[in-house]
Amino acid sequence: MNGVKFLFAAYVATWVIHVFYLGTLVRRFSRLRQQLREFGKGK
């Protein structure tokens, strides 16, 4: 049974999901910081 490619696929898929989610967090953080900066300038 050639399971190694499935094993590799499962491990890669796990980290792709986690890295994608971490990427969305970073994007949301920078957008909020930008909004806060703009809000500070507006005042």
Added chain:
Amino acid sequence: MKRAFPLFSIVTVVLLAYALYQALVVAPTERTMGDVQRIFYYHVPSAWTAFLLFMGNLVASVIYLIRRNPKADALAVVCAEVGVVFCTVVLVTGPIWARPVWGIWWTWDVRLTTTLVLWLIYVSYLVLRRFSDSAQTPVLAAVLAIFGALDVPLVYFSIWFFRTQHPQPVIGGGGSLDPRMWHVLLINWLAFSCFAFLVCWSRYRLELLQREVEQAHAMESLAGAGVSEKASLPLSRSTR
């Protein structure tokens, strides 16, 4: 506190690397499935972590319903979101493991179906949080979280009560697991739990920041409304 986050991040990365080494190199190869069985060291800890996070969501939601504490509400959102990520990992790695072992990607078996339903419940919870602006949203979401959490024991114990294709649970399933496999499984679970904690920590900070921005916008629009209301008042009243 500022130093704790990078320090904990380093510890988590080292732990994840060590857990990966244990899963790929140290853990013994299973006799019938071969190397593909090593998916177990990612699949099972992800499922346990997702269950823990959904339980965290339940506890935070109950606290919110009792005390109306906004921090408990923020924690509930965080646990649900990170739990959905881990549950997605379970739903992706499961079929990748099933294909070479069962010969199929998916079957409408009780364990698999209840896991998919669990994922759908928490995705709907997040959709509710994202798109509803009502002041009642946190309360409705907390109630939904209580119903969602009922599915967690159903997922875990489904294989006790129904005949399924899925193997028996590792804890309380009656099967015997090689002690070396147990060791590797627990290391991986510890690593993924630390990673989940770290992600929750970041997401919680993001949630608080988001609420701060929303509050600032609300105050600004209230102040703007106050100014325009004053401007539109009749002269006799506004100069009084």
